[in-house]
């Protein structure tokens with residue numbers, strides 16, 4: 001069967017599509033591009049914002065129209081939460097959610113295109129019941145052997161008042177540490193130079209494992225795996241940097257000094273309404289602690305603006321807080337009203353035009369600091385993991401603290417390869433801002 005995977009949304013979705021594609025290849029199927037006449041197109045959807053849902057619907061409609069002969073399968077967060085809406089887009093043949101997708105391979109094996117098209121959609125969306133376990137997907141390999149994603153956890157039990165994820169992904173489940181370690185060993189043996197720990201809420205790792213370990217324990221074990229020299233952590237919630245985690249992070253050179261710590265708002269009133277269990281003072285204290293040991297660490301934050309009830313005063317508090325934090329990166333998003341979440345029912349919803357203006361102001365405030373941060377490294381020699389080499393020779397890659405660089409072809413001796421780590425004397429013009 002020729003299968004084409006199209007993916008919207010976050011890193012976890014990308015990791016899962018790639019893993020499912022690899023399972024299909026292991027079973028003798030072929031993974032093709034959209035223009036290579038696929039027998040089945042699998043669309044991995046997103047619903048974290050209203051825009052994610054509408055993009056997903058658009059893509060599904062386009063595929064149904066463009067490929068009337070192909071089977072169309074839909075998976076991911078949007079289909080988990082709104083399978084009915086997908087059935088209404090007549091032309092979808094298989095609906096899967098965010099879990100338990102092992103049957104997909106049997107489906108591929110036994111599928112008869114004509115019959116399935118006549119029968120109408122098969123729905124395989126499962127509710128999150130008590131025995132819901134972690135979905136094991138195979139290790140993901142790609143040709144460049146630079147950076148590998150290692151999924152350690154799925155779901156979230158936090159229920160921040162704006163977030164749909166606990167409903168689309170279910171409760172937090174951790175992957176057993178032995179399985180994580182085996183996969184890490186395989187990835188390093190396959191030649192990957194950097195491993196990124198991913199998940200929906202990785203700071204909650206281990207809470208559901210009776211024997212542990214927690215995230216700090218898992219990282220300590222991973223650091224002992226032979227060849228582990230570059231381990232990057234996915235986003236971790238501020239309150240989940242325990243003393244143990246800080247100790248592991250700051251005492252190993254193999255941990256990339258790059259931390260993504262969602263802030264969401266600089267106003268304590270809004271943080272409380274969001275049900276985020278920390279204050280801006282807690283957040284600032286954490287940054288100080290990290291920087292005591294790792295003064296050069298890159299710290300990036302997500303900020304959501306336009307939450308119900310956020311007035312100009314609260315918005316200014318966020319802008320001022322950005323000025324205190326010296327972030328290496330700020331990712332700003334407008335609040336998106338998700339039906340079914342508590343915040344969707346709150347009064348004082350903010351107009352879209354106000355949200356856009358605030359997002360813009362936050363991005364501008366953050367930019368100044370991210371550029372200043374990057375400039376600190378001009379004239380120093382840093383290791384760069386090469387990810388792509390363009391045809392004319394320019395090499396693109398990241399440093400351990402996640403500065404993105406485009407190194408001119410003139411420095412390339414001609415034999416640089418993706419997946420190689422080189423030493424580079426940093427110049428301002430190499431930065432990709």
Ligand code: SF4
Nearest residue numbers: 156158159160163165
């Ligand atoms: S921690 Fe909050 S924002 Fe993050 S996935 Fe869980 S509920 Fe959503």
